Amino acid sequence: MTQQKVAIIGAGPAGLQSAISLAEMGFLVQLFEKEKQPGGHLAHWHVLFPDRQPANEVLDALMISAMNPNISLITGAEISAIEPSGRKWQLKKAETLICEVDAVLLASGFKLFDAAQKEEYGYGIYPAVVTSSELEALFMHQKPWPFNENLESPKIGLVHCVGSRDAKCGNLYCSKVCCVTAVKQAIELKKTFPAAQVYSFYMDMRMFGLGYEELYHQAQMEYRVQFIRGRLSEASPADGQRIQVKAEDTLMGRPLKLTLDMLVLMVGMTPSVVLGNGSASVELKKPMFADGFVKMPGQALDDSRLQKPGLFVAGACKGPVTLPDVVKDAKATALDICNYLTEVL
Amino acid sequence: MFHPFVLPFSIGFTVMLVVLAVRYAYWLRGLSLVNRKRCLANLFSIQTLRGVSEILRESLLHLKIYKTNPVLGFMHMSLAFGWFLLIVGGKLETWYYTGDFANPIYYAIFFRYFEPVTSGFWMNGVMVFFMDFSLLLVLTGLALALAKRIRKKLVGMQNTTRHSVGNRVALTFLWLIFPLRLMAESATAGQHGGGGFLTASFGEWLFSGTWAASFEVPLWWAYSFSLGLFFLALPFSRYLHIPTEMVLILLKQWDIKQETGFRPQKGLQAFEVHACSSCGVCLDACPGINLAHDAFQASYFVKAVRENREVQSLATSCLNCGACNSACPVGIHLEGLRLDCRSQIFEQSQFNHSYLPVPMVLWRETTEVILYTGCMGRMQPKTSIAFKALLTEAGISFVHIDEKAGVCCGRPLALAGAKDQAVKMMTYNRDLINGHNGKVLVTTCPICYRYFSEEYQLDIPVQHHSQFLWELMNKGLLKREMQTLKLAYHDPCDLGRGSGCYEPPRNVLSAIGQLVANQKERDKALCCGNNLGSLSLTETTRQQITAKTVEVLTQNKPDYIVTACPLCKPTLSKQSRVPVKDLAELLLLTKHHAKGHPVSAQQYQKILDS
Ligand code: SF4
Ligand code: SF4
Ligand code: SF4
Numbered sequence: 001m002t003q004q005k006v007a008i009i010g011a012g013p014a015g016l017q018s019a020i021s022l023a024e025m026g027f028l029v030q031l032f033e034k035e036k037q038p039g040g041h042l043a044h045w046h047v048l049f050p051d052r053q054p055a056n057e058v059l060d061a062l063m064i065s066a067m068n069p070n071i072s073l074i075t076g077a078e079i080s081a082i083e084p085s086g087r088k089w090q091l092k093k094a095e096t097l098i099c100e101v102d103a104v105l106l107a108s109g110f111k112l113f114d115a116a117q118k119e120e121y122g123y124g125i126y127p128a129v130v131t132s133s134e135l136e137a138l139f140m141h142q143k144p145w146p147f148n149e150n151l152e153s154p155k156i157g158l159v160h161c162v163g164s165r166d167a168k169c170g171n172l173y174c175s176k177v178c179c180v181t182a183v184k185q186a187i188e189l190k191k192t193f194p195a196a197q198v199y200s201f202y203m204d205m206r207m208f209g210l211g212y213e214e215l216y217h218q219a220q221m222e223y224r225v226q227f228i229r230g231r232l233s234e235a236s237p238a239d240g241q242r243i244q245v246k247a248e249d250t251l252m253g254r255p256l257k258l259t260l261d262m263l264v265l266m267v268g269m270t271p272s273v274v275l276g277n278g279s280a281s282v283e284l285k286k287p288m289f290a291d292g293f294v295k296m297p298g299q300a301l302d303d304s305r306l307q308k309p310g311l312f313v314a315g316a317c318k319g320p321v322t323l324p325d326v327v328k329d330a331k332a333t334a335l336d337i338c339n340y341l342t343e344v345l
Numbered sequence: 346m347f348h349p350f351v352l353p354f355s356i357g358f359t360v361m362l363v364v365l366a367v368r369y370a371y372w373l374r375g376l377s378l379v380n381r382k383r384c385l386a387n388l389f390s391i392q393t394l395r396g397v398s399e400i401l402r403e404s405l406l407h408l409k410i411y412k413t414n415p416v417l418g419f420m421h422m423s424l425a426f427g428w429f430l431l432i433v434g435g436k437l438e439t440w441y442y443t444g445d446f447a448n449p450i451y452y453a454i455f456f457r458y459f460e461p462v463t464s465g466f467w468m469n470g471v472m473v474f475f476m477d478f479s480l481l482l483v484l485t486g487l488a489l490a491l492a493k494r495i496r497k498k499l500v501g502m503q504n505t506t507r508h509s510v511g512n513r514v515a516l517t518f519l520w521l522i523f524p525l526r527l528m529a530e531s532a533t534a535g536q537h538g539g540g541g542f543l544t545a546s547f548g549e550w551l552f553s554g555t556w557a558a559s560f561e562v563p564l565w566w567a568y569s570f571s572l573g574l575f576f577l578a579l580p581f582s583r584y585l586h587i588p589t590e591m592v593l594i595l596l597k598q599w600d601i602k603q604e605t606g607f608r609p610q611k612g613l614q615a616f617e618v619h620a621c622s623s624c625g626v627c628l629d630a631c632p633g634i635n636l637a638h639d640a641f642q643a644s645y646f647v648k649a650v651r652e653n654r655e656v657q658s659l660a661t662s663c664l665n666c667g668a669c670n671s672a673c674p675v676g677i678h679l680e681g682l683r684l685d686c687r688s689q690i691f692e693q694s695q696f697n698h699s700y701l702p703v704p705m706v707l708w709r710e711t712t713e714v715i716l717y718t719g720c721m722g723r724m725q726p727k728t729s730i731a732f733k734a735l736l737t738e739a740g741i742s743f744v745h746i747d748e749k750a751g752v753c754c755g756r757p758l759a760l761a762g763a764k765d766q767a768v769k770m771m772t773y774n775r776d777l778i779n780g781h782n783g784k785v786l787v788t789t790c791p792i793c794y795r796y797f798s799e800e801y802q803l804d805i806p807v808q809h810h811s812q813f814l815w816e817l818m819n820k821g822l823l824k825r826e827m828q829t830l831k832l833a834y835h836d837p838c839d840l841g842r843g844s845g846c847y848e849p850p851r852n853v854l855s856a857i858g859q860l861v862a863n864q865k866e867r868d869k870a871l872c873c874g875n876n877l878g879s880l881s882l883t884e885t886t887r888q889q890i891t892a893k894t895v896e897v898l899t900q901n902k903p904d905y906i907v908t909a910c911p912l913c914k915p916t917l918s919k920q921s922r923v924p925v926k927d928l929a930e931l932l933l934l935t936k937h938h939a940k941g942h943p944v945s946a947q948q949y950q951k952i953l954d955s
Contacts, residue, residue, distance in 0.1 A: 119915060120724035167884040169919060234723050236748075289920040290888065 003028045003070075004341045005101040007091050009079050009284070012040020013323060014315025014330045015107035016062045021334030023070035027341065030099055031071055032091070034078035038063070040109050046139040048323060049177075049184040050211035058323070082311065083281035089310055103310045103337050106294065107330070108284070110269040110316040113163025113171070121159065121265055122235045128243045129235060129263045132158075132178065135185055139192070146241065147261040153195040154261040157245055158182045159232045160202040164268030164320075170290030175268035176320040179206045182266050183219050190223040198225045199258065201232050201247055209322060228256070235263055269320045275306075282311065293319040304333040305340075312337055346459045350566040351451040357573030358450065364580040365588055375611025380601045387599040396598035400591045405429050409674035413626055420493065421624070423486030425587070430479035438472050441465075454572070457530045457544070458565050461537035477541030480530075483523045491520070504628035504635070515582035518575040525571050529564040536561055583623050583648075590620040590675055603678060607685040609650045614685070617677045621647040627669035627679070632871040636889045637662060637882060643669035643679045650682070658881065660686040664890075665760060665878020667842040671868045687762030687880075696766045701752060701773050714743035714813070715783035715805075717774075717797075719790035720753050721911035725927070728789050728911055732810050732929040738936070739822035744781050751777075754788075756796035756839075757877045771801060778803060787813045789929065791840035791910045792877065798844065809840060811850035811909045811928050818856055825935055830858030832931070833903035835894070835917060836870035837910035838878075850909050850928055857935045861901040871897060873908075875916040888920070895921045907931055 004027050008015045011033035019029045037043055039062075045055035066073070081092040082104050091098040115123035115131050123129045128146045130138070137143050147154055160182055164175040179202065186198045205227065207213045219225040230248045238244040238259045245263060249256045271293045276283030294317050296303040304312050314333040315326045376384070387393065402408050405426045411418025435453035440446045442463055452459065463469055497504070527547065534540030535552025552560065579585060593616045601613055609618050627643035628634055634642060641659040649656045660683045670679045714736060718729045729745070736743050754774060755767030778786060786807045788794050794809040801807070808816075817823040832854050840846050847867050854860050865871050874890035895917055898906050906925045908914050918925035926934070 117915075117919060119727060122726055125726055125730070170888065236723065236726065288922075289892075 004103075005030065005099075006103045006105060006337060006341075007032065007089070007099060007101040008105045008107055009091075010034075010040070010107040010109055010315070010317070011038035011073060011075070012107065012109045012315065013042050013058075013062065014109065014317075014326045015040075015105070016066050017327050017330035018105055018107060018314055018334045018337075019071050020062070020065045020068065021331050022337060023066075023068040025334065025338050027070065027338070029071045030101065031066075031073045032077045032079055032098075033073065033075045036075055038066075038073060038075065041112075041133070042323070044133060044136060046136045047184070047188065049180045050209065050215045052184065052188075079284060081281050081283045084308070084310075087310070102341055103312065105312045105314060105333060105337060106273075106275075106284075106317060107313070107315045108272045108317045110293075110320070111272045113169070113267040113270050115162055115265045115267050117169060118162060118265075120234045121162065121232065121263070122237075122243065123265055126235070126237055126241070126243055128241050128261060129265065131162075132181060132185060132264055132266045135189075135264050139188055145262070151193075151261060153197055154193055155197045155259065156189055156193075156199070156262045156264065157232075157243075157258065157260045158186060158198070158200045158264045158266060160200065160266050161231070162265040162267050163270065165203060171268060171270065173320065174206060176206065176208075177322055178266040178268060179204075180209065180212045180215065182264075183207075183212070183216050183225075185264065186225040187215070187219050187223050190225065198223075199260075200225060200227045201230060201245075202227060203229070203231060230256070269316060272317060282306075282308065293317060302336070304329075304336045310340065312340075346452060348455070348458065348562075348565070350562065350569045351455055352569070353566075353573035354454060354569040354576075355449075355451050355573075357576035361576040361579050368580065369592060372611050372615040375608065375615065376601070376613060377604050380604065380613065383601055384596070384599050392598045392600070393595065396595040399594045399598065403594060403674070404587070404591050407674070410624060410626065413672065413674070416489070417493075417624070417626075420486050420489040421622075423482045424490065425486075427479050427481075427483030427486060431476065431483065434472070434476050434479055438476065441468065441472065455565060455569070457533055457539070461533045462539035473539075473541040477543040480523065480527060481543055484527065487520060487523055504625060512583045515575060515578035515584055518571045518578065519584070521571040522568070522575060525564065525568040529561070529568045532557060532561040532564050583621075585619050586622040586675075589616055590622065592616055593620040593675070597676070603681050605685065607682075607689045609682075610653075614682060617682065618647050618650045620675050621651075621673075621677055622675060623648065624674060626672050626674055630668040630672035630869065632666060632668065632874070632890050632893065633664060633882070633886065636893075637886045643673065643677075646683065647677065647679070650686075656686055657690050661690065661880040662882050663879060664838075664872050664874075664876040664882065666838040666872035666876050668838075668869065668872065671842050684760065684762065687760070688764060690762055696758075696763060698766060698769050701769060703773075703776070709780060709782040710744055711782040712742045712744045713784050714741055715778060715781050715786045716743045716745045717747055717751075717754075717778075717786060717788045717790075717793060718745065719747070719788060719793040719911070720751070721792065722789050723747075723751075725911040725914060728914070728927040728929055731927065731933040732789055732814075734933050735814065735817070735823060735929055739817045741817070741822070743787075744783065746777055746781065754790075754793040754796045755800070756792050759796070759800075760878050761880055767796075767800075775801060775803070778805075785813070789909075789911065789927070791837040791843065791846075792912070794846075795839045795843045809844070809846055809849070809909065811840070811853060812846060814929065814932060815849040815852045818853060823932070825857045825932065827856070828858050828935055830905065830935075831861050831901070831903045832858045833861050833863060833898045833901065833906045833923075834866075835873065835898055835906055835908040835913055836867060837908060837913050838870075838872050838876055840909060841870055842868050850907075853928055853932065854907055857932065858904075861903050863897050863900045865897050873910075873913040873916040875912050877912065891916055891920050899923050905931060 006022050006027050007030045008019050009032050011031050015031055019031045022029050039059045042055050042059050047054050077093060079091050080094055083090045083092060088100050088102055089104045090100050112133055121129060138145055160179060163169050164171055182200055186200055189196055189198050205216060207216050228249050230250045232245055232247045235243050235245045243260045243263050245258050245260060247256045271287045271291060273284045274287045274291045275294060276285050294313050296318055297307055304314060306313060312333055314330050407418050407421040410421050435456060439448050439453045439456055530544040531547035532552040534544045535548030536558055540548055596616060604613050608614055623644055625644055631642045639659060639662045641662045646656060646659045649659055663683060665680060667680055673679060722729055752770050752773050755770035758767040783805060786803060786805055787810055789810045791809060797807040834851060834854055851860060871894040873894055874887040903923055906917055906921055906923050907928055909928045914925055914927050
């Protein structure tokens with residue numbers, strides 16, 4: 001019997017973990033990544049919430065397990081369509097056939113919200129405005145800080161829900177991870193600049209995971225981060241490279257003005273692909289306004305199978321999710337794929 | 346000359362005249378004192394003659410509808426003008442034959458029954474032909490109207506109005522009148538001879554047998570009944586618009602001014618809402634048609650006002666984009682009517698603007714331009730940055746008066762019906778503006794621009810930045826070269842329809858690239874969907890409107906969508922795949938990028954620093 005083949009689209013945590021599980025079960029895996037490097041957003045992260053475990057530790061562990069003879073990783077390959085061919089599936093890049101497999105797993109993850117869309121926050125206009133993902137790069141010293149590092153006590157603001165829970169942006173959903181990311185980043189900022197004044201502008205604090213609430217407490221009690229309930233209305237330039245922000249403190253019921261040295265936008269998660277529903281083939285298209293994540297037909301009991309037999313979805317392309325949940329989802333989906341392939345035989 | 350069958354018509358007609366007289370008198374009395382004085386002053390003036398000629402053009406020939414939609418215009422024209430010709434012709438006819446001008450009205454209407462065969466010189470032939478021709482004209486219009494009921498696309502309309510039961514009754518009688526007149530006249534012609542090309546041949550064909558003799562009088566009865574009942578129903582149906590539109594035209598010629606407050610039961614507003622013919626032209630113009638949950642379009646809104654129903658939700662959901670206002674062939678002040686209705690709703694609302702500071706003027710700084718970017722402008726810093734860079738490039742001095750702090754121009758509050766609050770903003774801003782010694786006030790926001798020009802009565806001229814930029818280019822202070830750019834321009838509601846500024850932004854764009862056309866431009870432009878005018882439209886509906894607008898704008902594959910409004914820009918750009926820029930931004934980009942390549946956001950600051 002020849003070994004059955006599975007193609008996985010996306011080599012972020014979801015793709016890597018399912019590749020590992022499937023390879024261990026004895027299937028041949030072709031893992032496609034459109035970027036030059038695997039790892040997805042994890043590769044650009046500094047430390048992870050809630051335990052501040054270094055992200056590269058996690059990624060390295062995944063990469064080591066993925067060094068399995070059953071896995072071949074193909075980077076720089078952007079798959080544009082999946083087409084049925086008998087019981088098998090063909091992956092196409094533009095018009096060219098890339099491979100033919102028995103099952104396909106979509107694990108293309110999420111895209112960060114494009115902060116420039118909210119021009120009122122001045123991203124891309126004022127250098128002192130950065131995204132949460134750029135802040136991770138700053139922590140890793142990949143870029144210089146946008147203010148003088150010798151400042152006695154820099155003032156830094158974090159804005160929650162940028163591009164999430166925002167009907168005007170077409171995204172009504174909550175991105176789930178940015179609240180706790182903001183708490184974690186606030187603490188990291190205080191560790192880097194102990195005398196800094198850090199403000200966090202939130203709508204609600206969504207501390208749903210184990211250990212999150214504790215982290216939030218720690219941020220307030222130990223690190224004296226100031227949490228202000230209210231949405232930022234605008235950011236405008238102040239003296240030098242500083243930024244003036246206006247917000248409403250909805251708990252105190254009064255408008256608020258602050259001058260900051262850096263403003264961090266907690267950008268939300270947005271879909272990376274939408275599935276075109278051509279009659280037979282499935283196109284992977286660039287999402288349009290308010291397109292939403294990949295919708296799964298059988299949510300509660302089975303959220304890995306699309307209605308076409310042999311097509312599976314795992315990870316953040318189905319919606320905002322935390323890293324541990326992605327890993328669990330990837331393992332479960334690998335098992336679903338295994339069951340499917342055994343049935344097919 | 347008399348026959349009892351003339352009674353239904355005569356009674357119906359008289360009742361109609363009495364009812365109309367009473368209603369109009371009541372409405373006229375509701376006019377403000379100033380307006381009543383104007384009426385009297387202009388009654389015997391050239392204005393009245395102008396009014397009559399406008400009545401001819403609009404109420405009878407329907408030239409405006411004809412311009413927007415020829416088939417629909419022809420339908421209205423043939424019905425109204427045909428009938429008018431029948432009436433005038435009838436009068437002339439009886440006058441000609443009896444030599445008596447003051448014969449009873451019914452005599453002209455039923456003339457052919459009393460005088461089937463007329464003779465005379467060539468004039469007789471002309472008369473007979475003329476009458477039949479007019480009848481044919483009306484019947485053609487009728488056939489079109491019938492076709493419109495069955496298939497609206499036939500007359501080139503996407504949407505047509507829905508009618509209530511009462512109106513349908515009136516409509517039925519109206520539609521019966523002319524076929525019955527044809528039948529009655531033909532029956533008489535068939536029996537007694539006479540008639541023109543239409544009635545004679547019809548009579549010959551249908552009613553020449555002796556058996557048909559018994560049909561003649563009943564047909565005249567039926568004709569008279571349909572006329573009588575229609576006239577009886579007229580003042581209580583939408584057909585009231587026919588005489589009312591004529592009065593409205595006169596009132597406008599007499600220079601009647603808009604009245605404040607929402608009082609659609611009397612005064613000018615009563616004439617306006619009753620002059621609406623439910624023609625439905627405003628439906629096709631509306632960007633929200635078939636998208637919003639509420640049927641808030643002008644035609645329905647006016648109808649609800651007429652019927653004294655709850656109209657507040659209709660008045661608040663509309664975008665106030667003005668498209669219906671400029672499309673309405675009757676020229677009803679739809680925008681004003683809605684705003685007046687809103688002010689009624691928000692009379693009660695609580696605002697507190699006591700925190701507004703009083704600007705202190707210590708010295709008046711002299712500058713060429715006073716720049717005001719407004720609250721929407723604060724949300725779109727790229728536009729302000731770009732415009733200021735352009736001013737610097739052209740060597741124009743400016744003071745940005747609301748850069749650090751500012752309040753709203755007031756129009757959004759006025760749109761929400763809180764005019765008194767808007768006045769507070771105006772006072773603040775006026776002081777702020779007067780605190781500088783500037784030659785011109787320039788704003789990058791069409792909403793502010795409209796409000797400054799319409800309401801503020803400043804001592805210095807007000808310009809929108811598109812106008813100012815075009816002046817700078819014209820004077821050679823800003824130089825640009827032609828680029829290989831395809832540009833689609835989006836007319837902001839308050840700049841285009843609201844302020845009549847269509848050319849300056851187009852001139853600027855034509856100097857740097859090729860303007861590509863789309864099917865909804867200038868006064869027909871679609872709203873971006875985010876007009877502040879709507880107070881209750883859901884985000885979803887707004888976004889559907891935006892999608893439609895973006896689709897229209899990208900029809901001819903432009904490289905950029907360009908607009909000149911801090912509200913349109915972010916709204917369109919959220920959904921558009923084609924980059925959306927403010928005019929000033931694009932003008933700045935073309936300075937640095939000869940080929941017009943898109944510039945990333947990060948490069949922006951660098952451009953401005955250099
Ligand atoms: S997790 Fe927090 S910051 Fe992120 S979208 Fe939800 S509420 Fe907003
Ligand atoms: S408001 Fe004007 S355009 Fe609309 S139906 Fe009435 S007359 Fe026609
Ligand atoms: S103002 Fe605009 S949105 Fe409102 S009814 Fe008229 S066309 Fe429609």
